[in-house]
Amino acid sequence: xxxxxxxxxxxxxxxxxxxxxxxxxxxxxxxxxxxxxxxxxxxxxxxxxxxxxxxxxxxxxxxxxxxxxxxxxxxxxxxxxxxxxxxxxxxxxxxxxxxxxxxxxxxxxxxxxxxxxxxxxxxxxxxxxxxxxxxxxxxxxxxxxxxxxxxxxxxxxxxxxxxxxxxxxxxxxxxxxxxxxxxxxxxxxxxxxxxxxxxxxxxxxxxxxxxxxxxxxxxxxxxxxxxxxxxxxxxxxxxxxxxxxxxxxxxxxxxxxxxxxxxxxxxxxxxxxxxxxxxxxxxxxxxxxxxxxxxxxxxxxxxxxxxxxxxxxxxxxxxxxxxxxxxxxxxxxxxxxxxxxxxxxxxxxxxxxxxxxxxxxxxxxxxxxxxxxxxxxxxxxxxxxxxxxxxxxxxxxxxxxxxxxxxxxxxxxxxxxxxx
Numbered sequence: 001x002x003x004x005x006x007x008x009x010x011x012x013x014x015x016x017x018x019x020x021x022x023x024x025x026x027x028x029x030x031x032x033x034x035x036x037x038x039x040x041x042x043x044x045x046x047x048x049x050x051x052x053x054x055x056x057x058x059x060x061x062x063x064x065x066x067x068x069x070x071x072x073x074x075x076x077x078x079x080x081x082x083x084x085x086x087x088x089x090x091x092x093x094x095x096x097x098x099x100x101x102x103x104x105x106x107x108x109x110x111x112x113x114x115x116x117x118x119x120x121x122x123x124x125x126x127x128x129x130x131x132x133x134x135x136x137x138x139x140x141x142x143x144x145x146x147x148x149x150x151x152x153x154x155x156x157x158x159x160x161x162x163x164x165x166x167x168x169x170x171x172x173x174x175x176x177x178x179x180x181x182x183x184x185x186x187x188x189x190x191x192x193x194x195x196x197x198x199x200x201x202x203x204x205x206x207x208x209x210x211x212x213x214x215x216x217x218x219x220x221x222x223x224x225x226x227x228x229x230x231x232x233x234x235x236x237x238x239x240x241x242x243x244x245x246x247x248x249x250x251x252x253x254x255x256x257x258x259x260x261x262x263x264x265x266x267x268x269x270x271x272x273x274x275x276x277x278x279x280x281x282x283x284x285x286x287x288x289x290x291x292x293x294x295x296x297x298x299x300x301x302x303x304x305x306x307x308x309x310x311x312x313x314x315x316x317x318x319x320x321x322x323x324x325x326x327x328x329x330x331x332x333x334x335x336x337x338x339x340x341x342x343x344x345x346x347x348x349x350x351x352x353x354x355x356x357x358x359x360x361x362x363x364x365x366x367x368x369x370x371x372x373x374x375x376x377x378x379x380x381x382x383x384x385x386x387x388x389x390x391x392x393x394x395x396x397x398x399x400x401x402x403x404x405x406x407x408x409x410x411x412x413x414x415x416x417x418x419x420x
Contacts, residue, residue, distance in 0.1 A: 009116070009124030019323045021127070024310050025109055027156050028129040031148040037107040037131055042086040044111065048076040053292050054085035054261055056201060065114040079113035083130040084261070084286065084302055085293070091134055092295040102135035103300070109307075121277030121309050130283075132302035134290075139234050142265040142285060142301050143241035149269065149281060149303055150247050156310070157319045161271045161280060164252040165242075167235035168203065169227050170263050171288065177226035178202055188216045203256045222253055231264055238265055261286040265301065271309070273316025280313050281305030325376030328419055329356040332368040334384035341408065342383055342393070348412050354419060373398065379415060383408075 006012050013021055048068050055062050067079040080086050087106055091097065096104045109129045116122055131148070133141050146163070153161060169177060181202045190198075190205075190213065197204050206217060227235070242249055249267075257266050266284030274280070283303025290298035314321070331346050333339040342358065349356040357375055359368035365382070372380045382403075383393040392405040395414070406414050 007124070009118035011123065011125070015326075016323075019326070020311055020314070020321055021307055023321050023323055024156065024307050024314075025127075025129055028149075028152040028305050028307070028310070029107060029109065030155070031151045032107040032131050035105070035144070035148060037105040037133075040087055040090060040106040040108050041110065042080070042083075042090050042108070045077045045079050046086055046089065048078045050085050050089055050293065051078055051081060054088070054289055055082060056261065065116055067113050067115060080110075081112055081114045083108055083110065083112065083128060083304055084132060084289070087130070087132050087302075088134065088289060088295075088298075088300065089293060091132075092290065092293065092298075097135050097296070097298055103141060104134040105131075106134070107131045119277065121274050121312055123308060127307040128281075128304045129307060130302060130304035132300060134300040135298045137285075137287060137299035139237035139265075140241060142238045143245070145283065145301055145303055146238075146242060146249075146267055147245055147247055149283075149305060152305065153269065153280075153310070156314060156321070158271075158310075158313055158317060160273060160317055161269050161313065163247065163249040164255050164268045164270060165239070165249045166252050166255040166266050167223070167227060167231055167264050168256060168262050168266050168284070169223060169231050173226055173228035173231055174223075174263075177221065177223050180221045180226065181206075184220055190216075206254045207256045217254070224253055234264055257282060257284060261289040261292065263287045267303075269305070271313040271316065274309060274312055277309065279306075280309040325355075325378070327355050327357045327375040327377045329354055329379050329381060329415055330359070330372040330375050330377035331356065331381040332359045332365065332372060332383075334365060334382065337385060337388055338383040341388055342381060345381065345393070345408070345411055349415065352412050352416060354412070354415055378419065381411065 051066060052062055066081050068076065070076055087108055091104055091106065107130065111125055111127055113125055115124060118124060131145060133145060150163065168174065182198055185198045185202055185205055194205060194208065194213065205213070206220065208214065255266055255268055256262070257268065262284040264285040264287065268282035269280050270278040271280050272278065281303060283301070285299070285301040287299035289300065290296060329349055331342040333342040346356045346358050357377065359371060363371065369380070378398055380396040380398055381393050382396060387393055387405070392407050393411055394403050395406045395411070396403040
């Protein structure tokens with residue numbers, strides 16, 4: 001047994017469970033690829049200041065959870081705790097917004113890192129698929145992304161999730177609400193850390209999950225009462241578009257999410273089967289983030305969906321994804337000549353696009369057939385010296401048990417036809 005174990009709060013993805021995670025990633029990405037989103041990949045670590053500016057110094061992510069370190073050259077870097085700031089940084093650095101096609105539509109998939117108290121659905125290393133639409137302010141774009149996320153969840157068979165929706169206003173109306181909220185919060189019985197948050201970003205207090213805090217927020221000023229006419233109209237259009245497309249949602253006036261950069265539209269997908277970590281994904285509009293990072297004015301919107309939590313949601317609903325076997329054909333040679341011949345057949349099958357595997361290690365027939373059965377292959381090829389002398393191999397259907405001789409020269413065409 002190995003001396004080493006995976007670090008606390010992390011996990012290893014191994015077959016066959018890893019196939020489910022890959023299928024979830026693919027299901028989330030599929031609607032994006034068919035909607036004009038191109039793939040982007042960013043480094044696993046960035047300058048600390050990128051997240052301090054973008055995510056917000058008042059957030060738990062930056063103040064408590066970020067893995068930050070100093071390099072030998074004196075650079076201050078951090079493992080990425082979320083994807084939006086990195087993707088927008090990459091888009092700005094490459095001047096994608098100057099190429100004449102707006103919005104710049106990007107999707108990504110990767111690992112993210114936060115130093116949190118490990119529990120089910122909350123890990124220190126986790127996986128997300130995300131999407132960003134950069135450079136356009138349009139309620140149809142907000143609705144598009146929400147609809148694509150809903151489409152991804154439905155394609156997986158999920159049904160017991162809810163979409164929460166809110167508007168956080170903009171730079172015109174939110175400062176007025178901020179002042180009213182601060183005045184209200186200063187009168188509450190809150191700990192020192194929360195009181196500091198009131199002065200930096202009071203909306204984050206509304207996101208506090210502690211019951212003793214939530215009880216005091218019952219009469220807090222409602223952001224909806226402070227929205228300007230433009231934000232109210234914008235939010236109304238998003239709601240209308242979602243309703244027309246049959247995407248159900250619930251208005252949640254206290255939904256602010258955990259990042260400072262959100263403006264106007266903000267949303268979250270929650271699943272009741274996950275316990276305290278009920279959010280499976282979410283996002284919103286972040287019209288001022290580009291300017292915070294030193295770029296031009298680029299109104300944008302995006303989301304990130306948790307792969308780990310989506311898998312947990314599938315488990316909660318008892319959904320098993322139909323994942324095809326990784327192997328379609330398994331070759332079992334009997335003897336050295338058969339080993340050379342079937343190895344050549346397996347190589348030929350793979351070049352022809354057929355998933356094929358081989359009984360390595362010189363196992364006998366009984367042991368090799370056990371491996372073939374465990375592989376999930378639909379067909380097994382068996383050949384010995386007599387078979388080769390007659391110019392054929394035995395093709396066994398693992399579902400029916402039927403076994404027939406097939407000429408060696410025709411085996412690739414026969415299998416391609418049967419597997420089509």
